[in-house]
Amino acid sequence: MSVPMRKSSKVRSTKKTLTKPARKSYKPTGVTPVKKHMTKAQLRKRSLRYHEYPAPGKITVIPTKPAMTSEDLTLAYSPGVAVPCLEIARDRSNAYKYTRKGNLVGIITNGTAVLGLGNIGPLASKPVMEGKAMLFKIFAGIDVFDIELRTKSQEEFIETVLRLEETFGAVNLEDIKAPSCFLIEERLREKMSIPVMHDDQTGTAVVTCAALLNAMEIQGKKKCEVKVVCIGAGAAGIAILQLCREIFGFANDQIHLIDSQGLVTIDRDKLPTYKMAYAKPPSKHTDLVSVIKDADIAIGVSRAGLITKKMVASMAPKPIIFALANPDPEILPEAVLAVRPEAIIATGRSDYPNQVNNSVCFPYLFRGALDAHAKKFTRAMFHAAVYALANIARKRVPKILQTKQKLSFGPEYILPLQYDKRLYNAVVGAVHKAYDPKDCN
Numbered sequence: 001m002s003v004p005m006r007k008s009s010k011v012r013s014t015k016k017t018l019t020k021p022a023r024k025s026y027k028p029t030g031v032t033p034v035k036k037h038m039t040k041a042q043l044r045k046r047s048l049r050y051h052e053y054p055a056p057g058k059i060t061v062i063p064t065k066p067a068m069t070s071e072d073l074t075l076a077y078s079p080g081v082a083v084p085c086l087e088i089a090r091d092r093s094n095a096y097k098y099t100r101k102g103n104l105v106g107i108i109t110n111g112t113a114v115l116g117l118g119n120i121g122p123l124a125s126k127p128v129m130e131g132k133a134m135l136f137k138i139f140a141g142i143d144v145f146d147i148e149l150r151t152k153s154q155e156e157f158i159e160t161v162l163r164l165e166e167t168f169g170a171v172n173l174e175d176i177k178a179p180s181c182f183l184i185e186e187r188l189r190e191k192m193s194i195p196v197m198h199d200d201q202t203g204t205a206v207v208t209c210a211a212l213l214n215a216m217e218i219q220g221k222k223k224c225e226v227k228v229v230c231i232g233a234g235a236a237g238i239a240i241l242q243l244c245r246e247i248f249g250f251a252n253d254q255i256h257l258i259d260s261q262g263l264v265t266i267d268r269d270k271l272p273t274y275k276m277a278y279a280k281p282p283s284k285h286t287d288l289v290s291v292i293k294d295a296d297i298a299i300g301v302s303r304a305g306l307i308t309k310k311m312v313a314s315m316a317p318k319p320i321i322f323a324l325a326n327p328d329p330e331i332l333p334e335a336v337l338a339v340r341p342e343a344i345i346a347t348g349r350s351d352y353p354n355q356v357n358n359s360v361c362f363p364y365l366f367r368g369a370l371d372a373h374a375k376k377f378t379r380a381m382f383h384a385a386v387y388a389l390a391n392i393a394r395k396r397v398p399k400i401l402q403t404k405q406k407l408s409f410g411p412e413y414i415l416p417l418q419y420d421k422r423l424y425n426a427v428v429g430a431v432h433k434a435y436d437p438k439d440c441n
Helices: 040-052 070-076 082-090 090-097 126-140 154-162 180-191 202-219 235-248 307-312 333-337 362-371 377-394 420-435
Strands: 104-109 143-148 168-172 196-197 226-233 257-258 297-300 320-323 344-347
Touching: 040 180, 040 235, 082 090, 104 126, 104 235, 126 143, 126 362, 143 320, 154 180, 154 257, 168 180, 168 362, 180 196, 180 235, 180 420, 196 202, 196 362, 202 235, 202 297, 202 344, 202 362, 202 377, 226 235, 235 377, 297 362, 307 333, 362 377
Parallel strands: 104 143, 104 168, 168 196, 226 257, 226 297, 297 320, 320 344
Antiparallel strands: none
């Protein structure tokens, strides 16, 4: 049974009891890649060919109405188009009736934090934005214009996006470096009357929390007792910790935030506000080796190779490790299981079990918001998405999605697959129901 959603959608009412599967013993099978790894040379060649043929890029624009006769053109353009224009001028809500605004999302970036590639600039980020646009369309039927802005100025970025509000039904901010992303999202959410979300923050947090709910259930971890280490204090790391606090109620002493200088402590000079909320008292033991010892959960949103086998061996029994750095994780699954075969390991990669990827979340978050004609994303909507995602993984996997691994809820299956068609109804429905205009005030 799925998580029941009550009519009231206040954040306090979204903490639901998940459907709990029958407990069963599990014998680790090791990691079997979902598909054969390509070499870097193969990946480069095939990726470039994929993006060039049969036409450059991954998206296009297709008309929704016929335009083959003079009568069609009369209705589509002059003079017929004046009629819906006047209806919208009379009542702005008619834009959702007579235009694509209600099904159009703007993916907007300045290319300052692209995947694991860093600050490669707006033009070089365009393949990523087109790829995301493709996922919006495939999974949720949402149309997208990708917009790459040539500016590193926060104010210029904000002002430009504000001027685009009339065009879109919602805005997906993407690949903007921290700390700029925090201010940009906050200002746009305050000033715009359409939903705005920085997916690198919220989308990542929703999927991670859903996976963590299931991993903790499987490992028998109690939310009030676990020690959590987050490696990476950028957009994703901070958003994950914020949502974890809301979903699990983690206390301050349970959370340990690691950045490039080690454990974040209050005695740091010029410590940013967004890190201060997770800062620890001064300590001599601030290196990752010391901090990760006895940890129940390690969440990596940083860079490849930061977690070692020795660190994994020092963690608490039945550890949960989410090594989410892209394209290469903080540690590979086979390295984890070599020293801790009882661990649950997730990555951001599709060629291993337990891929933690935003694509199981963001299309449906936006679909739910668009269908509700929401003015903003609310915390209740994000909470609803977390529980909906977690519940799908606990249900029987349809035969059409089964692989040689015989997927079932357990250490190698804690999140639904990207192509699971149940995602649409479950997540969209939960997000839509959770929206309450009162939460926008």
